[in-house]
Amino acid sequence: MSDETYGALLGEAERHLIRAIFTTHEAFCSPDQAHQAADDYAQILLSLKGGVRTLAGVAKPNHPAVLPPSTSAAAGLFHALDDAISRFAGSTEARSWRGEWNDCARAISAATALLASHLGPNRDHRTPDAALIDDSEARRTALHRLAVFTLTAAEGGRHLALRLRDASIRFPQPGKLATTAKWLIAAQASVGEAAAAVVIDHRTAAGRQDLAMLQPAPLLVPTRDSDPVAAARKSFDRIRLFAHRQARGGLGAGIDAIRAYATAAMLIAMHGHAIAAAANEKHSAESPSRRAELTSVRHALLAMRQPWAELLSAAESCASTVFSPPLLGREVACLSTSLATITRDSSRWRVPTEILPTMPVEERLLQLVHHLSSRLPDLATAAKAITERLYEHGDLLVPTRERADLDLPYRWAPISAERLAALRGAGRAAQATSAKAASTSAAVLYTSISRQQQAVKPASLATPGRATLRRLAR
Amino acid sequence: MKDQDLTAISSLLDTAGAQLARRQTDPHADITILDAYTALLATRFELAPYLTVMPAPHLDIDVVAEPAAVANDLATAWTALREYALESNEADALACTRAATYVDDARRHLLSASS
Numbered sequence: 024m025s026d027e028t029y030g031a032l033l034g035e036a037e038r039h040l041i042r043a044i045f046t047t048h049e050a051f052c053s054p055d056q057a058h059q060a061a062d063d064y065a066q067i068l069l070s071l072k073g074g075v076r077t078l079a080g081v082a083k084p085n086h087p088a089v090l091p092p093s094t095s096a097a098a099g100l101f102h103a104l105d106d107a108i109s110r111f112a113g114s115t116e117a118r119s120w121r122g123e124w125n126d127c128a129r130a131i132s133a134a135t136a137l138l139a140s141h142l143g144p145n146r147d148h149r150t151p152d153a154a155l156i157d158d159s160e161a162r163r164t165a166l167h168r169l170a171v172f173t174l175t176a177a178e179g180g181r182h183l184a185l186r187l188r189d190a191s192i193r194f195p196q197p198g199k200l201a202t203t204a205k206w207l208i209a210a211q212a213s214v215g216e217a218a219a220a221v222v223i224d225h226r227t228a229a230g231r232q233d234l235a236m237l238q239p240a241p242l243l244v245p246t247r248d249s250d251p252v253a254a255a256r257k258s259f260d261r262i263r264l265f266a267h268r269q270a271r272g273g274l275g276a277g278i279d280a281i282r283a284y285a286t287a288a289m290l291i292a293m294h295g296h297a298i299a300a301a302a303n304e305k306h307s308a309e310s311p312s313r314r315a316e317l318t319s320v321r322h323a324l325l326a327m328r329q330p331w332a333e334l335l336s337a338a339e340s341c342a343s344t345v346f347s348p349p350l351l352g353r354e355v356a357c358l359s360t361s362l363a364t365i366t367r368d369s370s371r372w373r374v375p376t377e378i379l380p381t382m383p384v385e386e387r388l389l390q391l392v393h394h395l396s397s398r399l400p401d402l403a404t405a406a407k408a409i410t411e412r413l414y415e416h417g418d419l420l421v422p423t424r425e426r427a428d429l430d431l432p433y434r435w436a437p438i439s440a441e442r443l444a445a446l447r448g449a450g451r452a453a454q455a456t457s458a459k460a461a462s463t464s465a466a467v468l469y470t471s472i473s474r475q476q477q478a479v480k481p482a483s484l485a486t487p488g489r490a491t492l493r494r495l496a497r
Numbered sequence: 498m499k500d501q502d503l504t505a506i507s508s509l510l511d512t513a514g515a516q517l518a519r520r521q522t523d524p525h526a527d528i529t530i531l532d533a534y535t536a537l538l539a540t541r542f543e544l545a546p547y548l549t550v551m552p553a554p555h556l557d558i559d560v561v562a563e564p565a566a567v568a569n570d571l572a573t574a575w576t577a578l579r580e581y582a583l584e585s586n587e588a589d590a591l592a593c594t595r596a597a598t599y600v601d602d603a604r605r606h607l608l609s610a611s612s
Contacts, residue, residue: 279542282514286535289521293528332521335534339518342511352542359535370529370584422508 027273029137029165030235036130037172040067043123044179047186050193054200057190058113061203063124064183065111068214070131071173072104077138078156078166080146096217096224097166100173103217107210113203127176133267136260137239152237163225164233170221177215184208239264252391255361258354259395262287265351266405276409277343278419283355284402285335288457290355291399292328294362295392295464296321301366301375302385316467323456323463324396330452334406337446341438342420343413386471393468397461403454410446414438419446502610506603510541513578513599520592530589533581537596540574571604 051057079097141153148154155161184207191200239261266284269276303317365388366373379385413419420435421442438446517534520526547567575597582593 279545282518282538283542286531286538289531290535293531329522329524332518336515336518336522339511339515346545347542349542349546352539356535356539359532363532367528 027133027137027239027268028235029134029237030233032130032134032137033168033172033235036127036134037175039123039127039130040172040176040179043127044175044182046123047179047182051186051190054190054194057187057194057200058203059122060124060183061187061207062113063122063128064180064207065108065113066128067124067131067176068104068108068111068210070128070135071169071176072101072108074131074135074138074169075101075104075166077135077142078162078169096221100170100214100217100221103213104173107214110206110210112206129267131172133264136264136267137237138234140239140257140261140264141237155234155237161233163227165235166221167225168233170218170225173218174215174222177211177218180207180211180214184211251361251364252387255358255365256391256394258358258361259287259291259398261354262351262358263398263401265347265354266402269347270405270408272412274348275345276347276412277345278338278341278409278413279343280347280351280409281338281406282335283347283351284406285331285338285453287355287358288331288399288402288453289328289335290359290362291392291395292324292331292460294366295396296324296328297366297372298378298388298392299324301373301378302389304375305379305385316470320392320460320464320467323460324392327396327399327453327456327460330449330456334446334449334453337442337449340421340442341446342422342435343418344420345413345418389464389468389471393461393464396457396464399457400454400461403450403457407447407450407454410450414443419443502606506606506610509599509603509606510537510544513537513596513603514541516592516596516599520589523588525588527585527589529581529585530592533578533585533589533593533596536577536581537574537600540570544570568604568607571600571607575600575604 051060075097079095079101138156141156142148148157184204187200187204187207191204194200262283265274265280268274269280299317299320303314303321306313306317366378368377379388410419417437419438421438423436514534514537517530517537520530521534544567578593578597578600582590582597585593
């Protein structure tokens with residue numbers, strides 16, 4: 024089984040970044056293309072923020088957030104990235120389109136997920152390799168490489184900003200593209216400066232042994248978290264890492280992978296619905312607006328279930344000669360067990376007060392629902408990529424006749440145009456409804472955080488803006 | 498064991514999976530049918546390397562790594578499906594029972610082919 028390393032994923036991100044910078048030599052053909060490039064660039068900054076946090080973060084006692092130490096150069100970079108993202112007016116939600124900027128962001132996210140797979144929720148070590156992430160020399164070297172990457176990305180951002188400014192003149196969309204270009208110039212300057220500080224601060228670490236050879240934990244150890252919320256999160260993150268690698272062809276993927284993704288999505292739809300329904304019932308005496316928000320999440324999750332079920336059913340009627348690693352199936356089973364522990368007691372659904380006994384638990388579970396649903400479009404993207412690859416290789420097969428003695432499908436033929444269309448259509452519907460569920464759960468979570476902040480802050484303090492709330496939700 | 502035996506065992510498991518997958522498209526399907534499908538999915542993932550079934554007639558595989566262990570896994574999956582059938586509503590129970598029957602057929606076929 025080929026295992027991608029942290030270094031290989033970073034190398035891939037670097038290649039995509041260079042190619043993306045080269046694309047800025049050409050003018051944009053439409054305003055949509057320009058906005059898309061800006062959105063994708065913001066995703067790179069978001070992925071880098073996660074990367075810096077995972078590399079430089081430390082857990083503080085009794086504090087859930089893992090952040091870099093405030094005085095370090097890495098903290099400066101983290102805050103510069105955070106600030107840049109919070110000022111971005113476009114969208115940083117995961118998209119299904121593929122482009123160089125987007126691919127670069129995905130590769131950075133996968134590299135960060137690879138590191139995170141070795142660590143527990145409180146940065147405890149889940150594998151023997153996790154000690155390497157906390158080794159100060161290896162960390163400094165890895166941070167140096169990431170800072171150099173960020174510096175290159177900042178430089179690329181300058182080129183992109185100039186192209187956006189061109190587009191703002193060329194296309195009649197008053198102000199919007201010009202504002203994005205202005206944001207990007209400011210963002211790339213501050214991020215570049217902070218990245219340069221890390222490069223200088225860590226210059227002695229350059230070229231030493233770092234985390235480049237680190238392989239992902241998911242292929243080595245199954246989930247062992249005793250906390251079902253953390254376990255569900257970890258299992259899902261590993262499924263997502265599988266999806267990323269399988270979509271790119273770095274790991275064997277047959278039709279069984281699509282079945283696994285669809286099963287995971289349906290589990291999230293069902294259990295997420297149960298959590299949202301419990302919250303809805305618990306707050307039934309509260310304001311109608313809160314009820315309406317929670318109802319919208321429930322409906323969005325339920326609407327997502329059916330297209331994924333159609334995709335699962337369509338995938339079950341096909342076969343392929345390639346198989347996925349068995350651990351993917353085990354992670355789906357772990358996700359099922361973890362979510363069932365939260366919402367059910369044997370075959371009985373838990374009552375709302377059992378699922379959400381306190382406000383902190385409710386907040387945590389709503390965050391879990393948001394975390395899971397917001398990443399589902401990635402699984403749909405991977406399913407689409409795998410379908411197309413299997414089809415191109417003539418490896419998407421269907422049974423053609425029954426065996427007389429067994430009354431079973433025996434001979435196989437390439438998939439028909441109708442069945443392929445059904446498979447593709449189900450994939451597209453799953454993608455669309457997952458994106459809708461992701462945006463709905465995000466909106467409700469932001470509002471929920473906003474309410475809590477208003478409840479704890481003195482009235483004289485200003486209410487945090489939408490961008491701050493969006494940042495806190497991540 | 499001949500390649501057609503492996504193909505037949507794999508097909509039986511696929512048919513069991515299809516029984517449960519088809520039920521998922523019913524909006525009124527119970528969560529237990531999804532549990533049952535998840536359990537069978539995990540079993541199929543685990544067994545795939547042992548069965549190495551390719552839907553092509555040219556393969557010449559005559560050994561299943563550990564027939565007894567595979568048969569044991571299939572027996573466990575059968576038990577789980579029967580339990581899900583007891584917990585489910587009528588339509589779901591029917592799908593679970595059918596799936597359990599196919600899994601049991603796969604186990605019997607494996608044992609007879611490897612003996």
